[in-house]
Amino acid sequence: MAEMRYLRAINQALADAMAADPSVILIGEDVSEAGGAFGASRGLRERFGAERVIDTPISEAALAGAAVGAALSGLRPVAEIMFMDFTTLVMDALVNQAAKARFMFGGQRSVPMVLRTPHGGGLGAGPQHSQCLEAWFAHVPGLKVVCPSDPASAYGLLRAAIADPDPVVFIEHKALYAMKGEVPDDLPVIPLGQAGILRHGRDVSIVAYGAAVHTALTAATQLAGEGIEAEVVDLRSIQPWDEETVLASLSRTHHLVVVHEAVEAFGVGAEIVARMADIGFDELDGPILRVAAPFMPVPFSKGLETAYLPSPERVAAAVRRTLA
């Protein structure tokens, strides 16, 4: 076991994928000479050359569309969109082209591309640099969506995403880039669609992904002080999501709280809750609750943003409510 930062794990995954497969290329704004706006591709141009680590102009729509065309023509492109907010500019490439190509061309060819992009608040970046838009993409048949919560899963999921034959939207959390965590020495690949159980408990299941996993873990520690043992499930993949693991956890605890940073309305949590209310109905001993952001743009002021983000206190309150 070694310690590694989340950003470094992403960098390592990109490097290992490029070393393993010469058809992997990186493309995006400032990914090459500058090594990435956040530093995710630092050193890769030096190692793999400017032909495989490609700086683009500020042309999100074209670079994402080019990733689709390159993927249809024999490469495995990893495109970076600097902030998830800017995926608004690449909707056609992802939603109408990448997602549907395999299906609408009758399975002739798949689109093995990854679109990496950071989401999330906590940095005071304001309404256009903090949004969590993952539910949009999880809603589109043909796209896969993942969101790792720690360095080990960031490495393992990114390797799996790059190896995957289908288009994957790989979402990183800006506030986690500096986070340190234990990673196994052999850096295992983590299959898409498999959740992880980060804390075992008998009283309630808390399902979360991305930075909200840490909110859930903090809440679980607080609750343990009150004698409530929470099980924390890190979803890791949002589409496909691991309903078996979630259902198994619910079947042990009979109570479920879902936590995420994206707005609550029409979100990922709504899908999980609806599904568990269906296939897990007989297991439920209390209401299924969601803890997520209010229905407002991400505010800039520190005070407003803190109030906006889901907190351990709100998670703990939800747990107490479902147990009551």
Place this chain on the structure above:
Amino acid sequence: MSEPTTPAAPSTGHNAAAELLALYRSLVLIRRCEERLSTMFADGEVPGFIHLSIGQEAVSAGVMAALTPQDTIASTHRGHGHAIAKGLSLDGFFAELLARDTGLCRGRGGSMHVADMSVGMLGANGIVGAGLSIALGSALAHRTLKNDAIAVAFFGDGALAEGLMHECLNMAALWKLPLLFVCENNGWGEFLPTSKQLSFSLEGLAAAYGIPHVAIDGNDVAVVAAHAARLVAEVRSEGPRILECQTTRVRGHFEGDAQKYRDPDELAALSERDPLGIAAGQLAAMGVGETALSDIATEIAARIEAAVAAARAAPAPLFEAAMADVYTGAGIGQPAMQGDA
């Protein structure tokens, strides 16, 4: 940067007639396929929308004659001609338009999404301008893989107003990609003349991006073929080029469109610029007899009828098979079927 508009003479020499005859065959194949589709559409046999390229066949035939099977093309909503000229399976084409399981896309794409990866046809596209960035990426892949292939982006004059056009011209020029932009300028974008949609010309745009541009008579297949051959060679060694083909949209925007918005005189004049008529006239002047042309017509009619008959007899697509193609393979990474617990 843009060159003066100098339509090339048809290539001379003893092969000229044979070359033109091959191009003519391609024109007739596209025309007869689309006429067949037009009838079947009117009879209610072709579902959805179809956008015919009647009047524009010379662009497809002329450009594709300059390409190898490794070269890739990204097409538009009006893509039948591109697909047919690139050499896609005719049986698969008709089966797709009739929504059969034997269709190239197994009945999931239809007219606006016909693709045949085996001949480098990366797909028609229902989104105006979207093929531009797909061709851009394909050109990037060719260069990265050093396979000596090029990519061609076909687009209509209406797509010039899309932002993606400008991003792609810039990136292609910046990176000197092996990418040929082919504009089919038929003067219309749906129901509005493009003169009322654009404040600029493609020639001016090309100059702004520093990409060599040539505007030609896109209805003279020999002219298109000659320019395409030259530009494709330049694209392979030097980088992007723009070929602007002045052409004619004879049918409506889609089948069923009565074109009430068009001047009857304009429509009547289109026959003078018919690509098939122009090529037939040139062939006659070269001494190619009527029988050579009628032999082609007979052979093509038989091919089309066989493809139509096979398509009609083919089974409908299976829902389960479609469901299994949303993602590649099964097992881990295959999302659960929703709602069937």
